[in-house]
Amino acid sequence: MKKPSTETSTSELRGEYEGAADDYTVGQDWQAYTPEMHARWRRLHARQSALVETHACAAFREGLARLDCADGIPRFEDANAILEPATGWRLVGVPGFIPDAVFFDHLAHRRFPVTRWLREEHELDYLVEPDIFHDFFGHVPMLLDPTIADFLELYGKAGARAMAMDALDMLARIYWYTIEFGLVRESADGLGRLKVFGAGIISSSGETRFSLEDPKVLRLPFDAVRVMRTGYMIDAFQKTYFVLESLPQLIEDLVGLDFGPVYETWRQAPPIPAGDLLPGETPFGELTP
Ligand SMILES: [Fe+2]
Numbered sequence: 390m391k392k393p394s395t396e397t398s399t400s401e402l403r404g405e406y407e408g409a410a411d412d413y414t415v416g417q418d419w420q421a422y423t424p425e426m427h428a429r430w431r432r433l434h435a436r437q438s439a440l441v442e443t444h445a446c447a448a449f450r451e452g453l454a455r456l457d458c459a460d461g462i463p464r465f466e467d468a469n470a471i472l473e474p475a476t477g478w479r480l481v482g483v484p485g486f487i488p489d490a491v492f493f494d495h496l497a498h499r500r501f502p503v504t505r506w507l508r509e510e511h512e513l514d515y516l517v518e519p520d521i522f523h524d525f526f527g528h529v530p531m532l533l534d535p536t537i538a539d540f541l542e543l544y545g546k547a548g549a550r551a552m553a554m555d556a557l558d559m560l561a562r563i564y565w566y567t568i569e570f571g572l573v574r575e576s577a578d579g580l581g582r583l584k585v586f587g588a589g590i591i592s593s594s595g596e597t598r599f600s601l602e603d604p605k606v607l608r609l610p611f612d613a614v615r616v617m618r619t620g621y622m623i624d625a626f627q628k629t630y631f632v633l634e635s636l637p638q639l640i641e642d643l644v645g646l647d648f649g650p651v652y653e654t655w656r657q658a659p660p661i662p663a664g665d666l667l668p669g670e671t672p673f674g675e676l677t678p
């Protein structure tokens with residue numbers, strides 16, 4: 390995962406950055422995981438897998454099953470043997486948060502940075518910085534989906550222009566409200582139920598339930614410009630979620646959008662506060678998974 394916005398010195402971060410390569414990659418050092426860490430992974434995996442069955446979209450459920458990672462902390466090389474032939478993506482180990490430009494460059498080349506350390510026992514429910522459970526369990530299943538695979542490469546390629554136009558916050562909100570906190574309408578069952586596909590939701594048992602079941606939280610149809618204008622919550626459940634009609638909508642809407650004029654129009658404007666409804670907007674009603 391990538392942190393949402395402002396730069397942070399690596400000395401304030403929790404990972405071991407010493408010895409990382411210029412592109413911030415590190416070896417996974419899988420042998421260093423202890424039996425307790427593998428047991429913790431199994432508990433996290435079991436708890437979230439149960440929720441995934443009812444709350445996650447089909448692409449996530451299928452991706453997670455293909456990764457077959459319930460028995461312990463997975464090896465990146467094993468995942469790469471599944472990912473590379475499927476969508477051309479490859480996992481690279483990182484110590485934790487990495488600078489924006491480095492993150493974009495990895496994505497543009499279909500390399501997904503995965504933090505190598507696992508949360509501690511007292512952090513099972515919540516931690517601020519992403520760990521291997523968030524990065525792997527939350528993100529990697531969706532790398533097996535062709536639409537998300539293509540979108541993430543395009544997102545990486547869009548990073549340089551956003552930075553040059555001083556509009557990184559706007560672009561980052563697209564990532565935040567889709568890859569991290571996105572909902573999608575599941576049409577395969579004919580019922581059009583909303584499901585989760587964002588990793589920030591799916592790696593949190595509390596927010597997985599909250600995002601779909603809370604009767605009051607705002608769920609709005611995905612609109613790229615609205616998303617880029619909307620602020621978000623960093624250390625609490627989101628107050629607004631955006632819903633794709635299907636995963637391919639993500640590519641269809643963004644490929645046809647000229648980001649330059651959108652950045653110029655809105656980059657100086659204060660963001661719409663999370664949870665605010667604008668005149669004329671119609672949120673989704675109360676939902677059950
Ligand atoms: Fe993430």
